[in-house]
Amino acid sequence: MAIKNPAPSRNARILSVGAYRPPRVVPNSELVERIDSSDEWIQQRTGIQTRHWAGADESVTDMAVNASRIAIARAGLTPQDIDTIIFATITYPYQTPSASTEVAARLDIKGAAAFDIGAACAGFSYSLGLANDMVRTGSATHVLVIGAEKISDFIDLDDRATSFIFADGAGAVVVGPSVEVGIGATIMGSDVENRDAIAMVPSWIDYKPGSDLTNLAWPVIHQEGQKVFRWAVYEVAKVGKRIIAESGLSPADIAAFIPHQANERIIDSLAKSMDLPESVIVARDIRTTGNTSAASIPLAMDALLEEHPDLHGKTALLIGFGAGLVYAGQVVELPPQPK
Ligand SMILES: CC(C)(COP(=O)(O)OP(=O)(O)OC[C@H]1O[C@@H](n2cnc3c(N)ncnc32)[C@H](O)[C@@H]1OP(=O)(O)O)[C@@H](O)C(=O)NCCC(=O)NCCS
Numbered sequence: 001m002a003i004k005n006p007a008p009s010r011n012a013r014i015l016s017v018g019a020y021r022p023p024r025v026v027p028n029s030e031l032v033e034r035i036d037s038s039d040e041w042i043q044q045r046t047g048i049q050t051r052h053w054a055g056a057d058e059s060v061t062d063m064a065v066n067a068s069r070i071a072i073a074r075a076g077l078t079p080q081d082i083d084t085i086i087f088a089t090i091t092y093p094y095q096t097p098s099a100s101t102e103v104a105a106r107l108d109i110k111g112a113a114a115f116d117i118g119a120a121c122a123g124f125s126y127s128l129g130l131a132n133d134m135v136r137t138g139s140a141t142h143v144l145v146i147g148a149e150k151i152s153d154f155i156d157l158d159d160r161a162t163s164f165i166f167a168d169g170a171g172a173v174v175v176g177p178s179v180e181v182g183i184g185a186t187i188m189g190s191d192v193e194n195r196d197a198i199a200m201v202p203s204w205i206d207y208k209p210g211s212d213l214t215n216l217a218w219p220v221i222h223q224e225g226q227k228v229f230r231w232a233v234y235e236v237a238k239v240g241k242r243i244i245a246e247s248g249l250s251p252a253d254i255a256a257f258i259p260h261q262a263n264e265r266i267i268d269s270l271a272k273s274m275d276l277p278e279s280v281i282v283a284r285d286i287r288t289t290g291n292t293s294a295a296s297i298p299l300a301m302d303a304l305l306e307e308h309p310d311l312h313g314k315t316a317l318l319i320g321f322g323a324g325l326v327y328a329g330q331v332v333e334l335p336p337q338p339k
Contacts, residue, residue: 005138006137006138006139007135007136007137011177011178011179011180011181012131012135012176012177012178012182013175013178013180013332013333013335014175014182014332014334015076015077015142015173015174015336016071016072016076016335016338017071017074017171017172017173017305017335018066018068018071018072018073019169019170020063021168021169021289021299022052022063024053024054024055025052025288026050026052026053028049028050031163031164034157035158035159035160037160045265046165046264046265047264047265047267047287048286048287048291049287049288050287050288050290051166051167051168051288051290052289053168054150054152060091060093060099060148060149060150061092061102063150063169064087064089064099064146064148064170065103066170067146067148067170067171068103068146068170068172070172071174072107073338074335074338075176076338076339079107079108079109082144082174083111083112083141083143084112084113084114084131084142084143084144085100085103085112085113085144085146086100086116086117086127086130086143087099087100087103087114087117087148088116088117088118088123088124088147088148089116089117089123089146089294090118090123090323091149091150091151091153091293095204100116101114103146109144117294119294120293120294121262121294121321122326123293123294124147124297124298125186125260125318125320125327125329126186126188126320127146128173128318128332129188129330131143131175132186132330133186135176135177141176141177143174143175144172144173144174145172145173145174146170146171146172147172147292147294147295147296147298148170148171148172149166149168149169149170149293149294149295150168151166151221151291152168154200154220156220156221156222159220161225162221162222162223165262165290165291166221166290166293167290167291167292168295169289169292169295169296171295171296180333182332184243184246184330185246185330187239187242187327188328189328190325190327191235191324191325191326192324192325194227194228195325196224197223197228197231197325198221198224198228198323198324198325199221199222200221200222202219229266231325232263233270233273236259236266236319236321237273239327240270240274240319240329241274243319244317244331247330249331251274251276251280252277254276254280254315254316254317255279255280255311255314255315256280256282256308256314256315256317256334257270257276257280257316257317258283258297258304259283259297259318259319260297260321261283261286261289261291261297262296262322264284267284267286270319281304281311283304285299286300293322294320296320297320301316301334305334305335312335312337313335313336314333314334315331315334316331316333316334318332
C-alpha cells in the first residue's frame with residue numbers, strides 16, 4: 001500500500017500582513033551623547049532617523065498579538081482558523097514554554113502547532129519558507145508567521161556599534177493555500193566561520209547560582225560592524241541572485257525588494273549588485289523603524305503596501321540575514337488588498 005499524499009498539487013501564498021510599532025519614537029538625538037556620535041553620522045552611515053522602542057509595560061508578545069490580530073482579520077479569518085503558529089524572535093525572555101504558545105493562549109487559538117524559530121534577522125524568511133512547505137505538503141492549512149522583537153531590553157546604550165541600530169516592533173503574515181504558486185523556492189543557509197560577528201552574551205549558565213557574579217553584565221547584543229557589513233554586501237547579494245534564478249525569474253520580473261532592514265547602505269548595495277532595475281520599489285523602512293531583527297521584513301512589507309497600494313499582489317524579493325551568520329529568502333507574491 002502506498003502512503004497517501006496529504007496534499008496533492010497544493011500551493012501556498014501570503015494571504016495578509018499585519019504590523020505593530022510601539023508608540024514611543026526615539027530620535028537619534030536621544031542616543032548620541034552616550035556614544036559620542038551625531039544625528040548626521042548615524043543617518044549617513046545607516047539611514048536611520050528614528051526608531052520605536054517599547055515601554056517597560058509592553059512585552060514582545062504584546063506587540064506580536066497586536067500584529068497577529070491585524071493579519072488574521074485582513075485574511076478574512078478568525079484566530080480559530082489558524083492551525084500553526086511559527087514565531088521568529090531572539091528576544092522572548094523565557095527559555096520555555098515558547099512565545100508562540102503564549103500568542104496561542106492570548107488569541108484563544110486551541111490545538112494549533114506552535115513553535116519558535118531562532119534565526120535572528122533571518123528568522124522571518126526561515127519561518128515563511130517552513131510555512132510554505134507545511135501548507136504545500138498538507139501539514140498545515142493556515143499558518144500564522146510572526147516576527148517580533150523587543151531588542152531595547154538587550155541593548156547597551158554605551159555601545160557605539162549597536163545602541164542606535166536596534167529597535168522594537170512586530171509583524172505577522174498568514175500563509176494559506178492557493179491555486180497558483182505564491183511563494184517561490186526558499187534559499188536558506190549559514191556562514192558559521194563568522195559565527196562570532198554578532199552575539200548576545202553572557203549565557204544563562206553564567207548566572208547559575210554559585211557562579212561568580214561580580215563582573216557579570218546583563219546580556220546585550222554585540223557586533224563587529226565592519227565584518228557584518230562586508231559579509232552582507234558580498235555574500236547576501238549572491239544569495240539574492242540565486243533566489244531569483246531558483247524562482248525561474250529575472251531581476252526585471254521583481255516589483256519590490258524587501259530585504260532585512262539592517263542598514264540603508266547595505267540595502268542600496270544589494271539592489272545594485274543584484275542588477276535590480278530602477279523600476280523596483282525598494283523598502284527603506286529602516287529610516288523610521290531601525291533594525292528590528294526578525295520583525296523587520298513584515299514591518300517593511302506592511303509599510304511598503306501602505307505607501308504603494310498598487311504593489312498588492314505583485315512580486316517581491318525578500319532576504320533576511322543576521323547573527324550566525326545565517327540567511328534565508330524567497331520571492332513572494334505580495335498579499336492582496338484586504339477586503
Ligand atoms: C555599525 C556601523 C554603522 C559602523 O560604521 P563603520 O563605518 O563600520 O564604523 P567603524 O567602526 O569602521 O569606524 C569608522 C569611524 O567612525 C567612528 N565611529 C564608530 N562608531 C561611531 C558612532 N556610533 N558614532 C560616531 N562615530 C563612530 C570610529 O571611531 C571611526 O573613526 P575614525 O575613522 O576617526 O577612526 C557599520 O559597521 C554597520 O552598519 N555595519 C553593519 C551592521 C549591521 O547591519 N548589523 C546588523 C546585521 S543583522
